[in-house]
Amino acid sequence: MAFTFLQCFLLMRYVSVVLAHLPVPENVNVTSINLGVILEWDRPSYSLGKLTYTAEYRSSISRTFQTVCDNQTEHRCDFTHVIVPVGIFLFRVRAEQGQKTSRWVKTEQFFPDKHTIIGGPTVRLVSRDGNLEVDIRDPAMEGHKKLSDIYSSVGYNVRYWKEGEEDKATVMKDRQQNGLVLNQLEAWSRYCVQVQVFIELYKKTGEFSPVRCEATTSDGKVETWMIALILVVSFVVVSVTLPLLFLVAWYFYKGLKFFYPTDNLPENLKKYIMEPPHQYILKAMQNSSLQEEQYQEVSIISESPLVEEGPLCSNTEEQKGADQGVI
Template identity: 40%
Template sequence: MGSFKICFIESCCILQVVLASLPPPRNVRVHSINLGATLQWDYEASATNVTYTATFIYKTGEVVEETACQGITERKCDLTKLLSVFGQYNFKVRAEQGIFTSPWVQSPRFSLELNTTIGPPSQVSVDTANGFLHVQLQDPVTNFKNKTLEDVYGSIEFNVRYWKDGEEEKTETTEEVNQRTFALTKLQSWTKYCVQAQVFIKAYNKRGEYSKAVCKTTTTNEKTPVWLIIGTLICSFLAFAALVLLLFYVGFNIYRLLHFAFPTCKLPEHFKQYLTDPPHSYVFLAMQNPNEPEEMCNEISIVCEESETIEMGENTQKSGVVSGEEFPQDQKECIQI
């Protein structure tokens, strides 16, 4: 009987030693971003065949403890679908290996609305026009029961900082912007600026993470002169008018060509016959005759009449001879008969 008691006591001592040899998890923490929550912990790297159980404790008039994950091999447990935004929670984790378990390890108190980390805006778009930078922001995406940050916190704002490329130490900040689309003014023309944005929840004085920098080069902020606008309009009108005239001219000539090639009216039959019959012109027949035609001549008589008067000094005589000389041949008038 005495020996049995001794053996039972020794077995209990051995069992306690074995139970105490299974180390507990370490660094139990909650990783939460944009209202999502994951319980994480560390454990011995050399441990094998070890599973874990995680529970959470909250108070609703009385203390309630529920199991979040049981018999898992991963060193994390997703709590997003189990928690309420406005609750206060404590989490416990222990390691298990067969019939052996480690002591429970408890995390610090956690509140989703207070302790979650707000991520950067899901998108930051920057465009440039008229010397300004036009910024467009989108809220961070949450996975908490299809709710947005505005559904939980009521309203959110943005802090925007910007600087010249290469001069980040001279950052300028525009705070508490409640619009998703706005413009950054008072910028230098043709200068590259970089922009970052973060969410700001004023009611909780909670600031999110900054987005990645987006860089754009500004353009000129000068307005287009009126004379340039009018000149452009006039030139455009003249070019259009010239194009219309050119198209009209080309079309008209094409129409004339088609009308000439394919006339709509037909020649009368007697015209066609006249044009197709061989020619009967005497001239044409004479040209076709190889024999030279016989010349026809008529005799012509030429009668010359001498000049009526010739003035010699103060006397005038009607004769063909003066002082026994005949008039030259070139002074005679000839009539051909």
């Protein structure tokens, strides 16, 4: 009986201890791209009320955990600024609610240089002499200058294909140069290229770069007929454009001369134009003085003697003829 009572006491004690702890965070995972390190998790199941979280890490050269995120509500913690590329790291997180806490949930050992995902490089294509020149730039590493500072050997896998024929893509593996030339391509065709980083040490590949496409030419030379066509079209355009420009400039100049003449009008003419006509005429009449008419007496003298006899009309006609002769 005493033994049974002791078992019940211990069982109740165990249950009370267990119930004092919160459920642990779920789906704890480390995500790393280009040496950026993020610890992520989900809210524990069957949990009530508001929860906070604390996340810590420990390196291979340290025996104690260091807190990075404390009493936060987010379900993620950024460890990028405390991680170095080479080393072994361990992460853990727990849930909290007032004085109650859950157990720590630990991750597996994390090797930054081995486990990080390398993003796609930047690719630039240049069409020259019928070939495609491929220029590759390494992705930027978080907190570090160059990819070559972390890995002693960096290669590139290059795949290219004629646009619309991706299923026939050609793959060039582990190219050590940042630049290469794709030759033996069809003239006047578009080709697409993708590149991914390859790390020989871990036999790991990164993500592919976005697809880049560029058109080829015919050995970088322009056909003779095309040159002649360009010259003819250019001549026609110039022949039509220059006269039109000249006419436009001429009419524009004439318009400016009409609206903005360069010669100044005389002051009296300006005054005449500005003043109303009736006022000008009235002033002229007021300012002019009346001149006295000049005249002289005119006498008519006849050289022939007067005839006493004869009709009056005859004398009169003779006199008129004499007068006309004198005048």
